[in-house]
Structure formats: C-alpha cells, structure tokens
Amino acid sequence: MISIDTNSHQSEAKHKKLANQLRSMIKQGKLKPSDKLPSARKLAQLHGMNRHTVMSALQNLVAEGWLVVKERSGYWVNAQLPISSSEQVSTALSPNVVVAPRFAAVLNPPKDSERSGFRYNFAGGLPDLSAFPYDEFKRYLVKACRKSNIEHFHYAGGAGCGLLKVQIQTYLRRARGLICDDLLVCNGAQEALSLVASAFINKGDGVAIEMLGYPPARHAFKSIGANIFALAQDDEGVKVEALARCLRQNNIKLLYLTPLHQYPTTVTLSVPRRMAIYQLCQQYGVFIIEDDYDHEFHYLCPPLQPMAANDPSGIVIYISSFSKIMFAGARVGYLSARADVLAQLVARKQLLNHKNDALTQLAVAYWMEEGGFERHMRRMTKAYQTRHQAMNTHLSELKERLNIDFIVPQGGMAYWVDSKRDVSELSRLAKKQDIYVQCEPEFSLDKGSRFSHIRLGFAAQAIEQQRTGLDELFELVERVC
Numbered sequence: 115m116i117s118i119d120t121n122s123h124q125s126e127a128k129h130k131k132l133a134n135q136l137r138s139m140i141k142q143g144k145l146k147p148s149d150k151l152p153s154a155r156k157l158a159q160l161h162g163m164n165r166h167t168v169m170s171a172l173q174n175l176v177a178e179g180w181l182v183v184k185e186r187s188g189y190w191v192n193a194q195l196p197i198s199s200s201e202q203v204s205t206a207l208s209p210n211v212v213v214a215p216r217f218a219a220v221l222n223p224p225k226d227s228e229r230s231g232f233r234y235n236f237a238g239g240l241p242d243l244s245a246f247p248y249d250e251f252k253r254y255l256v257k258a259c260r261k262s263n264i265e266h267f268h269y270a271g272g273a274g275c276g277l278l279k280v281q282i283q284t285y286l287r288r289a290r291g292l293i294c295d296d297l298l299v300c301n302g303a304q305e306a307l308s309l310v311a312s313a314f315i316n317k318g319d320g321v322a323i324e325m326l327g328y329p330p331a332r333h334a335f336k337s338i339g340a341n342i343f344a345l346a347q348d349d350e351g352v353k354v355e356a357l358a359r360c361l362r363q364n365n366i367k368l369l370y371l372t373p374l375h376q377y378p379t380t381v382t383l384s385v386p387r388r389m390a391i392y393q394l395c396q397q398y399g400v401f402i403i404e405d406d407y408d409h410e411f412h413y414l415c416p417p418l419q420p421m422a423a424n425d426p427s428g429i430v431i432y433i434s435s436f437s438k439i440m441f442a443g444a445r446v447g448y449l450s451a452r453a454d455v456l457a458q459l460v461a462r463k464q465l466l467n468h469k470n471d472a473l474t475q476l477a478v479a480y481w482m483e484e485g486g487f488e489r490h491m492r493r494m495t496k497a498y499q500t501r502h503q504a505m506n507t508h509l510s511e512l513k514e515r516l517n518i519d520f521i522v523p524q525g526g527m528a529y530w531v532d533s534k535r536d537v538s539e540l541s542r543l544a545k546k547q548d549i550y551v552q553c554e555p556e557f558s559l560d561k562g563s564r565f566s567h568i569r570l571g572f573a574a575q576a577i578e579q580q581r582t583g584l585d586e587l588f589e590l591v592e593r594v595c
Contacts, residue, residue, distance in 0.1 A: 128163060128167050128171075129167045129168075129170040129171040129174070130171070132157075132161075132163070132167070132168060132171035133171040133172075133174045133175055136151075136171065136172075136175060136180070136181075137175060137178075137180055140180055140191055140195065145191050146191060147191050147192065147193045147194070147195060148190060148191060148193050149190065149191045150187075150188065150189070150190050150191075151172075151181070151188065151189040151190065151191070152188075153188050154168045154169050154172060154188075154189075172189050176189070178196065179192055179194075179195070179196040180192055180195065180196065219337060219338070219339065221333075221337055232545075232548050232549060232550040233548040233549065233583070234548070234549045234550070234575065234579065234580075234582070234583030234586065234587070235549075235550045235571070235574050235575060235583075236528075236549070236550060236551045236552075236569075236570045236571045236572075236575075236583065236587070237550055237552070237571045237574060238377075238378060238527060238528035238552060238569045238570070238571040239407070239408070239437075239438060239527055239528070239571065240527075240571055240573060240574040241437075241438050241439070241440075241441065241494065241527070241573055241574065242494065242497065242498075242573055242574050242575075243441055243574070245493070245494060245497065246440065246441060246490070247486070247490055250481075250486055251477065251481060251486075254476075254477040254478075254480045254481045254484075254486070255473060255474075255477040257476075257477070257480050258472075258473050258476035258477045258480065259473065261480075267472050269468045269469065271469055271472075272460065272463060272464045272468050272469045273296075273297075273298050273299065273460045273463070274297060274298060274299025274448070274469075274470065274475065275299065275470075275472065275475035275476055275479060277475075277476060277479035277480075277483075278299060278446075278475045278476070278478055278479040278482075279296070279297045279299065279448075280479075281478075281479050281482035281483055282294075282297055282299075282448055282482075283297060285482065285487075285488075286450075289409075289410070290406075290409060290419060290420055290423065291419045291420075291423045292419070292420050292422055292423045292432065292450070293423075294432075294450040295453065296450070296453070296456055297448050297449070297450050298448065298449050298450075298451075298456060298459055298460055298463060299446070299447070299448050299470055299475065300435075300447040300448060300449060300463065300470070301445045301447065301467070301470055302435055302437060302442070302445045302446070302447040303405065303407060303433050303434065303435040303437070303447040304330055304334065304447075305447065305463075305466070306433045306435075306447050306448070306449040306459075307330070307331050307334045307335075307403070307405075307433065308334045309449075309459045309462050309463055309466075310368070310403055310431055310433075310449070310459065311334050311335050311337075311338050311340065311368075312338060312462055313455070313458045313459055313462055314367050314368055314401065315335065315338050315339065315340045315367060315368070316339070317338070317339030317340075318339060318340075318341060318365075319339075319340055319341065319365060319366075319367045320340065320341045320342075320343055320360075320364045320365050320366040320367060320368075321335045321340045321341070321342055321343070321366070321367065321368045321369075321370060322343045322345055322357065322360050322361075322364075322366050322368070322369045322370070322400075323335075323342060323343070323344060323345065323369075323370045323559075324344070324345055324347055324351075324352055324370075324371070324372070324376065324377075325344040325345055325346055325347055325558065325559055325560055326347060326376075326378060326379055326554070326557045326558050326559075327344075327370070327372070327377060327378075327557060327559070328372060328377045328378075328405065328557075329556065329557065331370055331403075331405065332559075335368075335370070340368075341364070342559070343360050343364055343366065344559040344560065345357055345360060347376070347379065347381070349381060349521070350381065350383065350384045350387055351373065351376055351381050351382070351383035351384065351387055352371065352383065352387065352391065354387055354390045354391060354394070357369070357391060357394055358394055361394055361395075361397075361398045361400065366398065366400050367400065367401065368400065368401055368402075368403055369391070369395055369400050369401070369402045369403070370403045370405065371383070371391075371402060371403065371404055371405065371421075372405045372406075372407065373388060373404060373406075373418075373420075373421060374406055374408075374409055374412070374417060374418060374420075374525070374526075375407075375408055375411075375412075375523065375524075375525055375526035375527075377405075377407070377557075378528070378530060378552070378554075378557045378569045379530045379567075380521075380523035380524075380525075380526045380528060380529065380530050381521075381523075381530075382418065382523075382524050382525075385418065388418075388421055392421065392425075392429075392430075395429055396427050396429060400429070401429050401430075401431060401455075402421065402429055402430045402431065403431050403433060404420055404421050404422055404430050404431065404432050404433065405433050405434075406420050406432065406433070406434045407434065407435065407437075407438065408438045408525075408526055408527055409434065410438070410439060410491050410494075410495060411438070411494075411495055411498050411499075411525050411526060411527055411573075412524060412525030412526075413495075413498075413499040413502055413524065413525050414522070414524045414525065415524060417524075417525060420432055422450060428451075428452035428455075430451075431449060431450075431451045431455065432449060432450040432451070433447070433448075433449045434447065434448060434449075435447035435448070436478070438527065439487075439490070439491055439494070440478075444474060444478070445470070445471070445474070446470070446474065446475070446478055498527065498572070498573050500577070501572045501573060501575070501576075501577060501580065502523075502525075502572055504572070504577040504580060504581070505529055505570065505572040505580060505584075506522050506529075508580065508581050508584050509529065509531060509570075509584070512584065512588055516533075516588060516591070516592065517534055518531055518532060518533050518534060518588075519531070519532040519534065520532060527571055527572065527573040528569050528570055528571040528572065528573075529569075529570045529572065530567055530568075530569055530570075531567060531568045531569075531570055532566050532567050533566050533567070533568055533591055533595065534566055535566055535591060535595035536564060536565065536566065536595055537553040537554060537555075537565055537566060537567070537568055537591070537595055538553070538555055538565050539594070539595075540553050540568065540590070540591065540594070540595060541553050541556065543590060543594055544587060544590060547586065547590060549583060549586060549587055549590075551568060551569070551570065551587060552568075552569045553565060553567065553568050553569070554566065554567040554568070554569075557569075568591075570584075
C-alpha cells in the first residue's frame with residue numbers, strides 16, 4: 115500500500131501534490147527502481163482523487179524520467195532514475211578543469227565605436243542623421259508590409275531583393291556611368307569586404323593596401339591570415355612605383371583602394387595613376403577592390419567615374435553602400451563583379467546568412483523607384499557642400515594663426531589637416547573634453563612615424579557648431595600637442 119498525505123500544502127494543486135510525494139518516496143527508497151505502482155484507478159479510489167488528477171501526476175513523472183509506462187501493464191518506477199544519472203555525471207566532472215578554446219585566429223576585441231553623444235563630433239564618415247526623412251521612409255516600410263508578395267519573406271533572393279537590385283543598377287548607370295550585369299546586396303560594405311577576403315585569400319597570401327587606409331578593411335584581410343603590404347602615397351594617391359615593386363617582390367592577390375576620396379587623406383587618385391595601376395594589376399593577375407564609399411558627395415568638379423566602369427579584364431570588384439546617404443544602421447551595401455567572381459561571393463554570402471532584411475530592401479527599392487532617394491541625396495549634397503565651404507573658411511582662419519596646413523578636398527565628408535604637431539594623444543584627450551576626432555595614428559600602418567594629421571568630418575554638424583568645435587579643438591591642440 116502506498117500511503118500519501120494529500121492534505122499537506124493545501125494551496126498546491128492536487129496533481130502536483132501527488133507528483134511531489136511520489137517523487138519524494140522514490141528518492142527516499144520507499145519506492146524502488148522497477149517497482150510497479152497501483153493503477154491510476156486504484157490510486158484515485160485509495161486517496162479520494164479524480165482519476166484524471168492521478169493520471170496528470172503520473173504523466174508528469176513519466177516526462178521527468180521518474181516513472182515509465184508499459185503498455186497493458188501500467189506505471190513502473192524507472193530502473194534508471196534521473197537522480198542516479200545526475201550523481202554519476204556530477205562525480206565524473208571536475209569543476210577545476212578549464213578547457214582552452216582553440217581559435218583559428220585570435221582577434222583583438224573591437225574597440226568602442228560609439229560616435230554619438232559628443233558635444234562636437236568630427237567623425238569623418240558620419241552623415242547628418244537629424245536630416246534624414248524618417249517619416250517619409252516610414253511610409254515605404256509600411257508599403258513594403260502591405261504590398262509585398264509573401265515570397266519576398268522566404269529564403270529566396272539571398273543575393274538581394276530583385277526590386278532593389280534593379281533600382282541600384284539603374285542608379286549606378288545614370289549617376290556613375292557604371293553598368294552592372296548583376297549585383298550582390300550585402301549587410302553593409304564590411305560584409306562585402308569580408309566575403310571578398312574569404313573568396314580570394316588563403317593564409318599567407320598578400321593584400322596590398324594604402325599606407326594610410328581604412329582600418330576595418332585591413333582587419334577583414336588580416337583576420338583570415340593575409341599578409342598586408344602597405345603602399346606609399348603622395349598628393350595624387352598611391353605611388354605607382356611602390357605598387358610595381360610590391361607586385362614584383364610578393365605574392366599579391368588583391369589590391370584594396372579608395373580612389374575617389376582616399377580614406378583618410380581625401381585625395382582623388384589621378385586618371386594617369388588609375389590607368390597605370392590597372393595595367394600593373396592586369397599584368398600580375400591581381401584583382402582590385404574599389405571601395406567607393408561616398409561617391410555622391412563631390413563638390414568642386416564632376417566626380418571621376420569608378421575604375422569599374424572601364425574594366426576590360428574584369429578584375430575590379432566594386433563595393434559601395436548607402437550608409438553615408440541614409441544611416442549606417444540600415445545595413446544596405448552592395449558589390450558588383452564579373453559573373454564567375456560574383457557567383458563565388460553569393461555562395462559565401464549564403465554561408466553567413468540566407469538574405470538581408472527583406473523589409474528594408476523593399477522599402478529602399480520603393481523609395482528609389484518613386485524618386486525620394488535621389489531627392490534626399492541632392493538635399494544632403496547641397497547641405498554638405500555648404501559645410502565643406504564653411505570648414506575651408508574656418509580652417510583658413512586658423513591657418514593664419516596656428517601654422518596648420520591642409521588641401522581643400524574635391525569632395526567627401528572630411529578634411530585632412532596637418533597640425534604640424536604630434537597628435538598621437540589628441541583623440542584621447544579630446545574625448546575628455548567631449549569632442550570626437552580621429553587622428554593619423556588610427557589609420558597608419560607606419561608605426562614609426564611622427565603623426566601630425568587630423569581627420570575632420572564636417573557633414574554631421576551645423577556650421578555654427580562646427581566653428582565653435584574647431585575653436586575648442588585647436589585650443590586643445592595648442593595646449594597639449
């Protein structure tokens with residue numbers, strides 16, 4: 115006879131009380147492994163319970179592993195109790211053993227990339243987020259929800275939403291003279307860079323990049339084992355002789371360039387150098403990654419066409435994004451390459467994620483289709499041109515007083531200013547004054563140099579705020595540098 119006190123813990127449900135007491139009896143040895151329990155009907159009669167209440171308690175204990183049910187034979191205490199299994203496992207494990215992970219490569223933890231919240235913000239690639247037409251774009255997000263074929267939200271279209279790809283291709287043909295047979299839509303330009311790196315680079319292969327360059331691109335190549343070779347630059351961009359020497363002496367697979375507005379110096383790579391660089395890469399079988407990150411914002415003359423627009427050998431992989439036109443959080447980037455290269459990049463993209471956010475892609479496609487994208491771009495180009503001119507004026511005033519130097523960039527979103535002083539600690543010290551600014555050491559592969567340049571973004575701040583911020587920043591430069 116099983117004696118169960120069903121009157122204890124009156125607030126507890128009856129099936130839970132029964133299950134708890136049966137479990138306790140098994141733990142205490144009153145019910146032993148392989149013992150048969152009375153039938154549910156019998157237990158219900160003995161303890162004045164509804165049969166369904168008893169069945170619920172017994173089934174819970176089966177689910178927990180304390181009981182087993184045998185067809186036409188009823189309920190039995192499990193021969194292998196959960197508590198026994200747990201005890202065996204716990205005694206076999208040693209809490210003091212630490213297993214070291216065996217990473218393919220050890221990466222440095224990412225530095226805090228937060229650039230908002232400063233009194234003065236001179237981040238070089240930061241658009242004016244307050245000027246984005248959020249309400250207008252919200253209408254296209256709603257339209258994407260209401261109008262879309264349900265197929266848009268399945269896994270198909272991993273290379274990008276067809277509607278968006280058509281709009282980007284049309285825009286590139288009209289605005290940049292670049293004809294793309296096909297595109298791959300990515301989660302920003304950084305994913306595009308990582309895909310290219312994984313497709314081309316084996317450990318030990320070489321990637322040639324600008325001596326002063328875009329750190330996230332460099333990190334993407336290094337993370338998969340590339341050897342990085344830095345190329346000297348001057349006022350026209352990468353030196354051709356430096357590239358020729360690098361290609362002769364090393365196994366180079368990729369050349370990474372930011373030719374329109376070199377990052378961070380803002381220099382535009384001249385046409386003769388573009389042609390010479392292309393011919394060298396053609397000769398050595400090297401593919402060129404052209405990162406055209408802010409083509410839209412060019413003020414002093416029409417921008418040069420992308421190198422990809424004149425690519426007879428199909429060796430240019432063209433990368434761009436909408437991060438500077440919209441906002442970085444939209445994560446809409448894209449790349450174009452010849453068919454066999456693009457196929458490999460699409461295959462690798464689907465290893466990372468099946469597709470980008472479908473709603474955002476559709477909303478951007480509708481926004482472009484109805485002209486809102488280019489209207490916003492024209493407004494911002496006009497606003498940034500005014501701030502570009504204002505930065506020139508403010509820096510010219512400071513130049514007379516402080517002996518700084520700079521070249522007025524043809525376009526982009528930043529100035530590259532030679533302070534004629536050591537600015538190695540300026541970024542850190544400026545943050546203490548609630549000013550965000552980036553300096554030459556953050557971009558350079560030449561760690562033995564004396565660093566004197568400051569990168570001053572002008573797009574994100576109103577003109578009066580820009581002037582006040584520059585005055586405070588250069589007071590700090592005078593005081594500590």
